[in-house]
Amino acid sequence: MRNFIKFGGLFLMLAVLPLGSFYYLYQGRQYFRENMEMLKPKGQISDFEHLSTLGDTVSTIKMTGNVWLANWLPNDCKDCGSSIKALDLISQQFHERSNAKVLTYLENLSIAPADFYKKNNIDSEVKRTDWFLVAAEDSTGISFSEFKKIYQIKSPERHQVVLVDDALNIRNYYDMSKEESLNLLVRHMAMILPKEKRREIGFEREKEK
DSSP, X not given: OHHHHHHHHHHIIIIIHHHHHHHHHHHHHHHHHHHHHHTSOOOBOOOOEEEETTSOEEEHHHHTTOEEEEEEEOTTOTTOHHHHHHHHHXXXXXXXXXXXXXXXXXXXXXXXXXXXXXXXXXXXXXOXXXXXXXXXXXXXXXXXXXXXXXXXXXXXXXXXXXXXXXXXXXXXXXXTTOHHHHHHHHXXXXXXXXXXXXXXXXXXHHHHO
């Protein structure tokens, strides 16, 4: 009986555990491959130079090296509240990443950032990654056709967010009205964000003084 127990333990260590580890690693690689297949570049965005509602310039030159989400917001959208809130939650999740950004293209520029936050029940005190409310060069709004042209969108669906990598490649399109699509977006954004060098602790402490 004792030998049987020893044999069973040896079999577990030499056969079952390695096979289990192999299966786990295989599943992880398969999962990674499937996601990277979805993230194959779908073209590059067109060059742009816009203004934010704060008067800052937002351009392809400035955005190079960043990973960002882009979406378009129409005037008086009655069903955009939940989508904007979801985008805000994603922005909060990546707020520590300096190379993560969000660009929301506005059809209507009469709204100030503070009013935008208030209208969409967004807490302006909460930390979030850089979120630009984008206008055209002449400080007018941007039409959906202009937005579609920049980001090569073929669908008429307005509830889309586009994921762009640090080399200006369009990686994927997501439907902000669907939870599973938003979960996929968070996963994909984390996968393509460039790794940031860890800052020295001493430097961080000096900065806090």
